[in-house]
Amino acid sequence: MAQLAAGRSGRVIGDYAVGRQIGSGSFSVVWEGRHLVDGTVVAIKEIAMARLSKKLQDSLMSEIFILRKINHPNIIRFIDMIEAPGKINLVLEYCKGGDLSMFIQRHGKIPDATAKHFMQQLAAGLQVLRDNNIIHRDLKPQNLLLSTDDNDAALKIADFGFARSLQPRGLAETLCGSPLYMAPEIMQLQKYDAKADLWSVGAILFQLVTGRTPFTGNSQVQLFQNIMRSTELQFPVDCRDLTTDCKDLCQKLLRRNPVERLTFEEFFHHPFLSDRQSYDVPRSRSGSRTMDGFHSSGSSPSGKMEEVSHDDSLPFFLDDDSSEPEGSPSYIKHTSPMKSSYGFSVERREAAASSPLKNMELNSRYSRVSHRADTNNFKFESHRLIDRNQFKPSSLPDSRSLSTQGRVGDTPDSIDQDYVLISGPSVDIPSSSSGSPKLFNYPFKSHSPPVEFIKRNVTSSTAPMPIAGATGRNIGGRFESLESPNSLPGTSHGSLNLVDAFEQPSTHSLTRIRSLQKCAATIAELVRERIDSGKQLEAFSIQLVILAIWNQALHICHTQAASGVEGSLRQDSNRVRRNISQEGSEKILSQIQREFVQEVERAEDLAKFVESGNTKMPDAMEIIFQAALTLGIRGGVDEVVMGEAENAVTLYTKAVRLLVFLVVEAQTLILNPPLTLTNSVRYRIRTYIDNLISRLKHLQSHKRTSGPQKP
Numbered sequence: 001m002a003q004l005a006a007g008r009s010g011r012v013i014g015d016y017a018v019g020r021q022i023g024s025g026s027f028s029v030v031w032e033g034r035h036l037v038d039g040t041v042v043a044i045k046e047i048a049m050a051r052l053s054k055k056l057q058d059s060l061m062s063e064i065f066i067l068r069k070i071n072h073p074n075i076i077r078f079i080d081m082i083e084a085p086g087k088i089n090l091v092l093e094y095c096k097g098g099d100l101s102m103f104i105q106r107h108g109k110i111p112d113a114t115a116k117h118f119m120q121q122l123a124a125g126l127q128v129l130r131d132n133n134i135i136h137r138d139l140k141p142q143n144l145l146l147s148t149d150d151n152d153a154a155l156k157i158a159d160f161g162f163a164r165s166l167q168p169r170g171l172a173e174t175l176c177g178s179p180l181y182m183a184p185e186i187m188q189l190q191k192y193d194a195k196a197d198l199w200s201v202g203a204i205l206f207q208l209v210t211g212r213t214p215f216t217g218n219s220q221v222q223l224f225q226n227i228m229r230s231t232e233l234q235f236p237v238d239c240r241d242l243t244t245d246c247k248d249l250c251q252k253l254l255r256r257n258p259v260e261r262l263t264f265e266e267f268f269h270h271p272f273l274s275d276r277q278s279y280d281v282p283r284s285r286s287g288s289r290t291m292d293g294f295h296s297s298g299s300s301p302s303g304k305m306e307e308v309s310h311d312d313s314l315p316f317f318l319d320d321d322s323s324e325p326e327g328s329p330s331y332i333k334h335t336s337p338m339k340s341s342y343g344f345s346v347e348r349r350e351a352a353a354s355s356p357l358k359n360m361e362l363n364s365r366y367s368r369v370s371h372r373a374d375t376n377n378f379k380f381e382s383h384r385l386i387d388r389n390q391f392k393p394s395s396l397p398d399s400r401s402l403s404t405q406g407r408v409g410d411t412p413d414s415i416d417q418d419y420v421l422i423s424g425p426s427v428d429i430p431s432s433s434s435g436s437p438k439l440f441n442y443p444f445k446s447h448s449p450p451v452e453f454i455k456r457n458v459t460s461s462t463a464p465m466p467i468a469g470a471t472g473r474n475i476g477g478r479f480e481s482l483e484s485p486n487s488l489p490g491t492s493h494g495s496l497n498l499v500d501a502f503e504q505p506s507t508h509s510l511t512r513i514r515s516l517q518k519c520a521a522t523i524a525e526l527v528r529e530r531i532d533s534g535k536q537l538e539a540f541s542i543q544l545v546i547l548a549i550w551n552q553a554l555h556i557c558h559t560q561a562a563s564g565v566e567g568s569l570r571q572d573s574n575r576v577r578r579n580i581s582q583e584g585s586e587k588i589l590s591q592i593q594r595e596f597v598q599e600v601e602r603a604e605d606l607a608k609f610v611e612s613g614n615t616k617m618p619d620a621m622e623i624i625f626q627a628a629l630t631l632g633i634r635g636g637v638d639e640v641v642m643g644e645a646e647n648a649v650t651l652y653t654k655a656v657r658l659l660v661f662l663v664v665e666a667q668t669l670i671l672n673p674p675l676t677l678t679n680s681v682r683y684r685i686r687t688y689i690d691n692l693i694s695r696l697k698h699l700q701s702h703k704r705t706s707g708p709q710k711p
């Protein structure tokens, strides 16, 4: 606290001294703050407006609007909004227990009584939302904050970025939310109503008491299929001791058909939430559920509301770019409650990644450029087990054990340290216009500063800085600069504009779809190579990634078609009509559907090579990463040793595309388990990308200067 009083960073926002970073979301960094006069500790959610599209700004305004008008112990309390140039700071009640996903991670599956306690509070919060005609639409453990880290914690619903006001009897029609907690009617792009939130509640309760999400799948399609195919909600065998009421509530909340699902009233009055069942409430807690002055009673949650103002509706329409489906998968955080500022999950098992990638040694023929990549302590999660029984719930304990391997007892401080990624010190990447290539210009030469060095910079940083890459420039910008039509020989290099300035996928649907198509095409080459060399299992594993990519593309198409709002495919088409002639959204959709079906068929062919039972699957992400490194090396050889500039460009380009796929797209795909990258891993990949782009630029400028001069 002493640190906080002084304001660790020395920064002051409004009347608050800014302390340590608590967390971050896709578009925000959350800081601990302390009131300069009365010492009240708060959370300050700092949002850089420049990073928000118009729609996201609207969503933010909706969040502020909703929070402002509600004052309830189970809804995060809004204290103030402080504007600064280019930024908005939301001052919120501080929840020192973190979020519910952290709690689950720390405590594992929790006893019925504790789950009941949380559910009662969730019910109370939902009652308030209901009274205000608000659907949250993104209920998930990460959005449920806790006042303390114990079983008596007060739970507060937070993050109303996706929430929207319901018109009376209105139906929300847009896709949003986190797939693992997403109601099937939303996945199906059907009209949905507030009951969609109740599905999410069911999924959260199920996870609380079993440690697993109720349904899972290797992709969103599979997840959906698993939900649709299941005849009865299966509880894991080790959860036999769950009370009948608890199981009953899960079953009735997780009914596929929203009509059959419990109503809110039935939920609020379900026996599981009733305090009358003293048998499953531990003595120590019974009768002492006063949280912040609020006595939680499940039977009539709304009765405990302190104050709710009754503005009828939002002053604006929320459209749903904020619910960007492409972003949603990255919100899945089996393994970590923490996320980077850029929408990537930060998997806190960096140190556990004890299996370094193989040193990248060129064979003897190319010993001149032999090089060891700076990939120590870096390995994607290896050897995923593919469970052919798609209906089996995902196992949270597995994820937990991974996350605890190397960093048991991460304190908030240590999380903080690894969590922020700032522009590292300038990395010595040769300028593209510098003289002829030298061996030290080799793309995979490591220029990354040690992670420890980055951390030190983080702690001394006065403000979070965007991930701007090792060079302080962004990937997108550099791709853009390579975009000129006659940029590079022998490649479709003009299409390298894969990411936007913040390492997120493009927000333009069509651009995004094109980028996904290119990723799929490049990865498909790897599949073919694997098949040719008899590595069918590897091919199958990679093929599943391709399916996830196409699924994502379909998802974007469907979402855009469903929302029919600003940013639609048509509009995007208009924007890029010069480049993509007359392509209507229907045509794109049917093209993607065709591709998807073809890829499914390929996957089915390859699936024959998977033996029945649990087969140890090669890790597709690792394979892709390794392939990218190899391509980079081969490109280096071609450029430096063989003098084959055009080949080098082709190889570098593919390598870049694969790396960009990993750092930008892969984490947005619905994979099981989802891919998460630590900041340091991302940093390293970005450094590789920087280096490759530097080489590409060099070759580009070299070609321009040496090529035939146009009159």
Ligand SMILES: Nc1ncnc2c1ncn2[C@@H]1O[C@H](COP(=O)(O)OP(=O)(O)OP(=O)(O)O)[C@@H](O)[C@H]1O
Binding pocket: 022, 023, 024, 025, 026, 027, 028, 029, 030, 043, 045, 076, 092, 093, 094, 095, 096, 098, 099, 142, 143, 145, 158, 159, 161, 331, 337, 339, 343
């Ligand atoms: N009031 C708060 N008190 C304590 N911790 C908080 C508070 N608000 C947010 N956090 C922490 O910061 C994290 C990021 O919160 P934020 O609302 O910015 O993003 P998010 O909703 O989790 O992410 P996204 O916007 O990408 O869905 C939360 O998961 C939580 O752990």
